[in-house]
Amino acid sequence: MAPQLDPGDLVARARRGEPRAVARLISLVENASPQLRDVAAALAPHTGRAHVVGLTGSPGVGKSTSTSALVTALRRQGKRVGVLAVDPSSPFSGGALLGDRVRMQEHATDDGVFIRSMATRGHLGGLAWSTPQALRVLDAAGCDVVLIETVGVGQSEVDVVSLADTTIVLLAPGMGDGVQAAKAGILEIADIFVVNKADRDGADQTVRDLKYMISLGDRTAGDAATWTPPILKTVAARAEGVDDVVAALDGHRDWIDRTGERERRRLRRAESEIQAITLEQVRSRLGDVSGAATLPALAKRVVAGELDPYRAADELLTAISPG
Amino acid sequence: MAPQLDPGDLVARARRGEPRAVARLISLVENASPQLRDVAAALAPHTGRAHVVGLTGSPGVGKSTSTSALVTALRRQGKRVGVLAVDPSSPFSGGALLGDRVRMQEHATDDGVFIRSMATRGHLGGLAWSTPQALRVLDAAGCDVVLIETVGVGQSEVDVVSLADTTIVLLAPGMGDGVQAAKAGILEIADIFVVNKADRDGADQTVRDLKYMISLGDRTAGDAATWTPPILKTVAARAEGVDDVVAALDGHRDWIDRTGERERRRLRRAESEIQAITLEQVRSRLGDVSGAATLPALAKRVVAGELDPYRAADELLTAISPG
Structure with missing residues (x-):
């Protein structure tokens, strides 16, 4: 076994901060090697x-700029930072056609920053399965903070970002984002609200809208240890207000540590991870089935109306079960 | 067994066009009764x-208005129409806070139209599993066309809409939507492009942008039977251009019938459906596990670092396997 392929050795090198070892490990887990x-x-x-921070918001609110500004602020504190971009509209992610990767280039030569785009073109469960694996690598590699950037519209993105210890929901003035966010169920998952582009008209209105919407929810129900999400204003492109966001991240981390919420979130994350892997294992076995119970053969009978999809699923499950 | 609960009887009544039987059947399949x-x-x-039509686009392009206008146009042709709204930002869907359901109310008393909102708050695989089931009900109930409305940003929505025979991608001028659509991988799945709000400035520019982006892709590769997606302009709020969309839907349906593409799409849809049900069955069995191999017990060991999530998944799989 060549030394560079020994997982234990790779992990040891990643923990010493070797970027290539980190990249290699993420590739190994992402590609199900x-x-x-x-x-x-x-x-x-x-x-x-690691402190796992989710950052989400609609396209156009400035997620990429904010992520970059946060990385800069965290690096100034000497923290090691990982970024997982699972946002299909992100310039960091693989799907970008016209994306400028310029913003993040200032971090490209910084050994204290690891940036990784997660593929989003795969099947539905792919993201739920691969993101926690990549997160584990960055965590084990000694990142103090891992930022997971997702676009906050689809259910899968909400699911992924809900794995975080702390979730930042980013908005911008005058986009009706407050309403969109509320519709997409994002209000419920926000630990910190950030109104970016706060130098634009309507920023104060967006803050007022948010306060009103929060007041409609029943987040204050429960014990005295309830967290009330702060609403911060930034101009990420000029790094304005970003230190306040970092302070709010620290504040929320302290709160989840103190209240046991961090442990609860970690257990939830591990459950979700184990479940995703289990389903992924089943999915991969589906491809190994041969004969009359293969997926294409069953699909043909379903299309012909000879078989309903539930009985087809029964046949598949029997075919992949051990023993 | 009470007659209204007999599935065969319910299906017979649904096929006679009884809206309550249709609604009941969808509830039965949605709730995994x-x-x-x-x-x-x-x-x-x-x-x-049924001709299964997916309709997708970013928030704000006018999906709901377009869906309603399409329903009106299809009804004028005497067609029975089903609508499945799986768009979390749709006023038809359950998640809407401020949604006006007014637009669709004109159809509420029309027995030839079935409208159903699909829950989007469930787990990741939920939509992939429940949407095809609801589609089967509307199909069996004799709908000539079933419109599936989704917001075209997240992966799950793209997956759902990719189940359609014909996919309409909706855009609007001046929103940078062309770019966003391209980033989200929507260009590849579009059979018909519709630029809505075409009375606004920039509509022609959006059409030009789209033509340019399509020219960048390699959609023309392959045989002479290649479909080139038309780009249509509408003002759905005034029903302008909607008949052209209906004509394009008919044209595409004829093309997929003629080329065998419809059969291929149906087989793909059935495969995806069987697979989703299989995974759903596995997922539901996870909840039946007891003892040391329960998800919470395994998660605890993973959080403690005693067990990696793959070995945890192995233990779970063994626990749920029959025999």
Whole structure:
């Protein structure tokens, strides 16, 4: 076994901060390589330290600029930072046609920053499965903070960002974003609201809209240990207000540590991760089935009306079950 | 067994056009009722006739207005129409806070129109599983056309809309939508482009942008039977251009019938449906596990770093396997 392919060695090198080892490990877990299980086992003892921050918002609110400004502010504090871009509209993510990667280039040569775009073109469960795996790598590699950037519209993105310890919901004035955010169920998952582009007309109105919407929810129900999400204003392109966001992140991390909420969120994240892997295992076995119970053969009978999809699923499940 | 609960009887009544029977059947399949399998079996012989049309686009392009205008135009042709709204920002869908349902109210008393909002708050696979089931009900109930309305940003929405026979991608001038659509991978799935709000400044520019982007793709690669997506302009609020969209839908349906593409899309849809049900069955069994291999117990060990999530998934899979 060549030394660079030994998972234990790769993990040790990643923990010493070697960017290539980190990149290699993420590729191994993302591509479900044969060594995936060895990698997962080698990572397990070293995870659980990073502050996992989700950052979400509609296209156009300035997620990429904000992510970059946050990275700069966190680096100034000497923190190691990981970025996972699972936003299909992000200039960091693979799907961008016209994306400028310029903003993040200032971080490209910084060994304390790891940036990774997650593929979003895969099947529905792919993101739910691969994102936590990449997160584990960055966590084990010693990142103090891992930012997960997603566009906050689809259910899958909401699911992914809901894995975070702290979720920032980003808005911008005059886009009706408050309303859109509320519709997409984003209000419920926000720990911190940031109104970006706060130098534009309507920023104060957006803050007022948000306060009103929060007041409609029943977030204040429950014990005295309830967290009330702060509403901050930034101009990320000029780094204005970004230190306040970092302070709010620290404040929320302290709160989840103190109240046991962090442990609850980690357990929820692990449950979701195990479940996604289990489903992924089943999905991969579907491809191994041969004979009359293959997916194409069953689909043909369903299209012909000879079989309903539930009985087809029964046949598939029987075919992939061990023993 | 009470007659109104007999699946065969319900399906017969749905096929006679009784709206309550249709609504009841969709509820049965959506809620995974104990009768689900009987319902699926009773539906199977009657499906495969409807023209399944996906309609997607960013928030604000006028999806709801366009859906309503399309329903009106299709009804004028005497067609039975079903609408499945899986768009979390849609005024038809359950998640709307401030949604006006007024637009669709003109159809509320029309027995030839069935409108159903699909819940989008569930888990990641929920939509992939429940939408095709509801589609089967509307199909078996004799709908000539079923419109599936989704917001075209998240991966799950793209996956759902990709189940359609014909996919309409809706844009509006001056929103940078062309770019956003391209980023979200929507260009690839469009069979028909519609630039709505075409009375606004910039509509012609949006059409030019689209033509340019299509020219960048390699959609023309392949045989002479290649479909070139038309780009149409509408003002849905005044029903302008909607008849052209209906004509384009007919044209595309004829093309997929002629080329065998419809059969291919149906097979793909059935495969995806069987797979989603299979995964859903596995997921539901996860909840039945007891003892040391329950999800919470395994999550605890993963959070503690004692177990990696892959070995946790192995334990879960073993626990749910029959025999």
